[in-house]
Amino acid sequence: MTYLLSTYWPWMLIALLLGIAVGFMTFQRSVQAWRPVSWPSWLRLLCLLFVVGLVVAVLKWLPGLAGQYLEAALLLVGSYIVGYFAGSWLASLRAAEPAVQQQTAMAPAAAPVAAAPVATALASDGHPGQRPPSIDRVATPDNLKRIAGVGHANEIKLNELGIWTFSQIAAWNHQNAEWVGSYLAFPGRIEREDWIGQAARLAQGLETEFSRRVDHGDVPTSL
Structure with missing residues (x-):
């Protein structure tokens, strides 16, 4: 895992930043926005695939080079998902600015x-x-x-x-x-x-x- 992190960290950073940008732009600012049922269908599918891949990796069902490729893909997808929710969180903070300030301005x-x-x-x-x-x-x-x-x-x-x-x-x-x-x-x-x-x-x-x-x-x- 240390080898993968040292090798793929630039790509992980790119995936993280991309996730932040997408999450910030597409976050649905509503009371149910953090619930999985309100997530875009592609995000729910991506999270499902990530969980399945994580189970496969933990149980080492893919030995050798295939398993290494899977772990690398999980690092990139996980970075993107983390970035997406970080961007969503930033967008929710922006949407929650005090109404009084908006009204005064x-x-x-x-x-x-x-x-x-x-x-x-x-x-x-x-x-x-x-x-x-x-x-x-x-x-x-x-x-x-x-x-x-x-x-x-x-x-x-x-x-x-x-x-x-x-x-x-x-x-x-x-x-x-x-x-x-x-x-x-x-x-x-x-x-x-x-x-x-x-x-x-x-x-x-x-x-x-x-x-x-x-x-x-x-x-x-x-x-």
Whole structure:
């Protein structure tokens, strides 16, 4: 093992840095993001293969040169996985910046909404952007939890704002997304997770990878 570490450490470093970059860019910033069920399918498969390979290596089922190649591959894959979760952790820290700091920095943006009485009242609470239009509860509300990033808590908060359908979210502009993101205390998350794009597809009766998992009961937080 010492020989492998001394030989492959540059490649391990590259795999680690690549994992950090991918994890930082693709991490789903939601309450269920650290649970395996919310990981990308390719990551779950990679982790499974890593565990299987680790068992084979520990039990020495592949002797000789084949076993050495397996151990080298495990070092590289393990470095990538560690890097991925390190990048995800860094991204989650960035997403969890105090909402007060975000609101203070963007406070001047609240002034232009003075023409809308409802939006003006809520802007005084420090929410930048513009509150999206609301409607009364519809007979058959859409299951907003089919949007990646919208769990039970967020769906309830959206309903309290008069948001019941995918078409409403699909019609949001940047200012609406900014206002709702501040109201829900995670500025920028709506844009990062593309709620509007997901809602537009769902409003047309189409599916997303996440909505299919929800429909199949594979996302416990959305049941």
